[in-house]
Amino acid sequence: MSAWFAQAPALLVALAVLVLPGLPVGLCLRGVGAVVRLGVSIAVSLGVVAAASVVAPVIGLPWGPLPVVLVAAVVSAIGIGLRVAGRGAGDDRARTDPQPWIWISLAAAFLGWLVILALGMRDPGNPSQLYDGLFHLNAVEFIASTGDASPLHMTMATPSQETSFYPTLWHALVSLIVPVSGGVVTATNTTTMAVVALVWPVALATLTAVVFPQRPQAARWAPVLGFGFSIFPLGFLNWGVLYPNLLGTLLVPILIASVLLAFAADLGWGRRTLRILVALAATAATALAHPSALLGAIALLVPFLLSRAWRTAARGRRGRRIAVGAGVVLGLVALIVVWIEANVTTHEWLPTQTVAQSLGEVAFLSPVDRSTGFLLGPLAAIGIWRVVKDRRWWILGGYAVSIALYVIAAWLPVLAVRSFFVGVWYDDTTRVAALLAMWGLPLAALGAAWVWDALEALGRSGRRRLLIGIVVVIAVAAATHMLALRNDLRFMRDVSFRFDDASQGLSPDEAALFERIDDEIPEDAVVVGDPLTGAGLLFAYTGQDVVFPHVTGNYGADAAVLARQLADGTPAVCEAAERLGVTHAVDFGETVLFQNHYTTYDGLHDLDRSPILTEVDRVGDATLYEITGCD
Structure with a gap:
């Protein structure tokens, strides 16, 4: 654990970046509690980082803290100006949080996630050994090397292009932590801790507080109930690894809450404008974390927006009804068009469940074949009952959207229809399942508040045996969620x-070779190796140029020749290496982290038989070669 304690300064910096840039705007909000202000501060902070990443290359600044500070200053000035302009308009009383329990709950969730992630990752220097980890770690180094974090300039895997869009908010955020953390891997793991431990509990508390203001006690339960939902966020660290999706999905509850705040009644123009700008900042942050998260948030908001449109039309005259109706039609058409254009269907992940199984998993909030827990589902059912009694149908509509998307992803056998609905998430049930938490956990928190009130009533009535019996049942039901948590931790560790030496990607011997390479090859050297063996991580670890920083990409015909023929040492290989400037190669053996693309890089294995390569260094089975036979 000493290695984690050494990352404490980096963790504090990551937390500061998540809160401080947007804090002035959060403090300018009126009529909301402190937890909501914190949630807004986080969303605006990430919106500031996203905006700064786009603006910095336009105004000629390298990526770093300065662009963030400049954008934060502008955003803060706007927020303060709107706060002053809206002074005295409407009710200025702030809603109070259920003190001190909400802060105790947030602190417990924060510390709990820190411990869980530290146990799962074991050491801050352990890299993700999953397929997408290769790209995401190298993308952080790409930003650090180029000084450009713009989502329009992520050309790492398409080096022949000047412009290529990829959502880079995650990578921009991590790159700000690298100088403090000491390396890309440690910065990535520390940032993962910060966003999960801070953003997720605060996001759940924020949405719950905004949606159920009449039951403020519900917000104190939401952060700790998040431990019971296995597929997210831990599932995203064990599948992919889905760092950008993780960040985007963490923001969805805050984005939904910010939209609800913008539609609140009895707001002056200054206060409403500020809330609209907050919602836009949250939208930008979610979109540049990952566009699929934004589309998921919009889908979950559709019932609320339709409900508001219906109420607005019902109170107006014929002209207003026509205008509202036209707006609804145009909005739905626009959403469908964007939904179709954003479709990235691959048919790589197919449905695996029956409709009964998928609905059963929804009922217990234990999706994607996770071990079933017996507390969240009943609590959510109680929350649904309370919402039905209050006739707040749009909340159930939002939850129904997430349920429908999950059932379609997990079960629907008609692939064309399935892909139309969930192709935005690559037809991936895991990514879709996370949306169940956005409304499911706030509903469970509402149910928990009702149960707590009922237990207090039993205590006051003196029925202690019944009270103890119910508490024991609840404790046992809560303990059932520990099995899924244990399984996630075991997968993270194993x-x-x-x-x-048994890692499926990079091994300690290979990382040790990385540490020695700087002394053995020139700075302008270009190295080729099979990225599936972890060789591509040479870029993330050292900044040394590699031919293949990711498994897929558009690297050109010469790179393809090296990938298939380097071991043969043909004249075509020498010509391709000369054009690309390749001087060295690494061979990390036969262990690969993803089998499907193995033949793509057949020529980068068994390099000891190549007539044009000379061994330079070796650590275990990890070997560095120099191209010497092409003269």
Whole structure:
């Protein structure tokens, strides 16, 4: 654990970046509690980082803290100006949080996630050993090397292009932590801790507080109930690894809450404008974290927006009804068009469940074949009952959207229809399942508040035996969620972040070779190796140029020749290496982290038989070669 304590300064910096840039705007909000202000501060902070990443290359600034500070200053000035302009308009009384329990709950959730992630990753220097980890770690180094974090300039895997869009908010955020953390891997793991431990509990508390203001006690339960939902966020660290999706999905509850705040009644123009700008900042942050998260948030908001449109039309005259109706039609058409255009269907992940199984998993909030827990589902059912009694149908509509998307992803056998609905998430049930938490956990928190009130009533009535019996049942039901948590931790330790000789990607011997390479090859050297063996991580670890920083990409015909023929040492290989400037190669053996693309890089294995390569260094089975036979 000493290695984690050494990352404390980096963790504090990550937390500061998540809160401080947007804090002035959060403090300018009126009529909301402190937890909501914190949630807004986080969303605006990430919106500031996203905006700064786009603006910095336009105004000629390299990526770093300065662009963030400049954009934050502008955003803060606007927020303060609107706060002053809206002074005295409407009710200025702030809603109070259920003190001190909400802060105790948030602190417990924060510390709990820190411990869980530290146990799962074991050491801050352990890299993700999953397929997408290769790209995401190298993308952080790409930003650090180029000084450009713009989502329009992520050309790492398409080096022949000047412009290529990829949502880079995650990578921009991590790159700000690298100088403090000491490396890309440690910065990535520390940032993962910060966003999960801070953003997720605060996001759940924020949405719950905004949606159920009449039951403020519900917000104190939401952060701790998040531990019971296995597929997110831990599932995203064991599948992919889905760092950008993780960040975007963490923001969805805050984005939904910010939209609800913008539609609140009895607001002056200054206060409403500020809330609209907050919602836009949250939208930008979610979109540049990952566009699929934004589309998911919009889908979950559709019932609320339709409900508001209906109420607005019902109170107006014929002209207003026509205008509202036209707006609804145009909005739905626009959403469908964007939904179709954003479709990235691959048919790589197919439905695996029956409709009964998928609905059963929804009922217990234990999706994607996770071990079933017996507390969240009943609590959510109680929350649904309370919402039905209050006739707040749009909340159930939002939850129904997430349920429908999940059932379609997990079960629907008609692939064309399935892909129309969930192709935005690559037809991936895991990514879709996370949306169940957005409304499911706030509803469970509402149910928990009702149960707590009922237990207090039993205590006051003196029925202690019944009270103790119910508490025991609740404790046992809560304990059932520990099995899924244990399974996630075990997978993290044994696969996702395993870092020993049995790792499925990078091994300690290979990382040790990285440490020695700087002294053995020139700075302008270009190295080729099979990225599936972890060789591509040479870029993330050292900044040394590699031909293949990711498994897929558009690297050109010469790179393809090297990938298939380097071991043969043909004249075509020498010509391709000369054009690309390749001087060295690494061979990390036969262990690969993803089998499907193995033949793509057949020529980068068994390099000891190549007539044009000379061994330079070796650590265990990890070998560095120099191209010497092409003269």
